[in-house]
Amino acid sequence: GKVRIALQVTSNMKKSLLKYFFIFILSTSASIFAQNYSLSFDGIDDRVQIPNSELYDFTNEFSVGVNFKPVSNFNGGWLFSKGYDGQGQMNRIWSVYAYNDRNDYYVEFVTSNGFYQFDVEANFSNDSWNLFVMTYDGSNVKFYDESSLLHSEPISGEVNNSDYDLSIGVLPHDDLSTYGVFFEGNIDNLNLWNRTLNSDEILDNNFNSLFGNQNGLVGYWNFNEGEGSTLTDLSGNGNNGLINGATWSTDVPVPPVFGCTDTYADNFNSEATSDDGSCSGYPENGNYTLSFD
DSSP states (O other), X not given: OOOOOOOOOOHHHHHHHHHHHHHHHHHHHHHHXXXXXXXXXXXXXXXXXXXXXXXXXXXSOEEEEEEEEEOTTOOOEEEEEEEOBSSOGGGEEEEEEEETTTTEEEXXXXXXXXXXXXXXXXXOOTTSOEEEEEEEOSSEEEEEOSSSEEEEEEOOSOBOOOSOOEEESXXXXXXXXXXXXXXXXXXXXXXXXXXXXOHHHHHTOOGGGOOSXXXXXXXXXXXXXXXXXXXXXXXXXXXXXXXXXXXXESOOOOOOOEEBOOTTSTTBOTTOSEEOSOOOOOOOOSOOOOOOO
């Protein structure tokens, strides 16, 4: 009543099995132990230049986000820019400057309706990681940090595109030694989209875990090379950046832990750093008495 099946394993089969087993182990280990990096900018002349691409020619919507950590004695500097200084206001397409003494962002933005410049009140921290996201939907430019909408500026018109590079850590100028205001600190996870991200996508997203295939993602640089002078575009579009002076660092943003942060809820999570709206188990309203023993 028993049937026995014999499987003969040849020497070549053993070699093949061992080969694929070790490939699996090595690839798994590389995934698990892959080091996360950022770039450290010295505030003197460090920058990254990403070549212009027609993918960055937006019409009436786009989004851009980045993580940054200013040094403790930060004096202010450009986070990123698409444009050029010294050639007239209309060439400063979109750029963001972080002010330390005012603790706000200075923003320049150009559309078919003209040049706009304004301040965005912020609460970013020196010597700590911060998230900054800017979106445009054809009628408003909105600004977010890691927990809230900071500001909405009414602006309309089509984005004024150009052939200028996308720069990190500086707004280019003919005389950088005199007019260059370079960022000092660490920068990580620059992401660029051809659509308007909504608040849920921004506040619930962990931008250091993008896969590069998200809808509308036209540029994604996660800064995880750890060596060399190339900043690799992981969006699939291959628009790599050139690192000038900035050095690799293992100081990186810590992903948020989502959960209930309300201490009065039954499911309070003491390890959660960002509330996910799941809090529950509150006492019901009603009439109560106290019992004394």
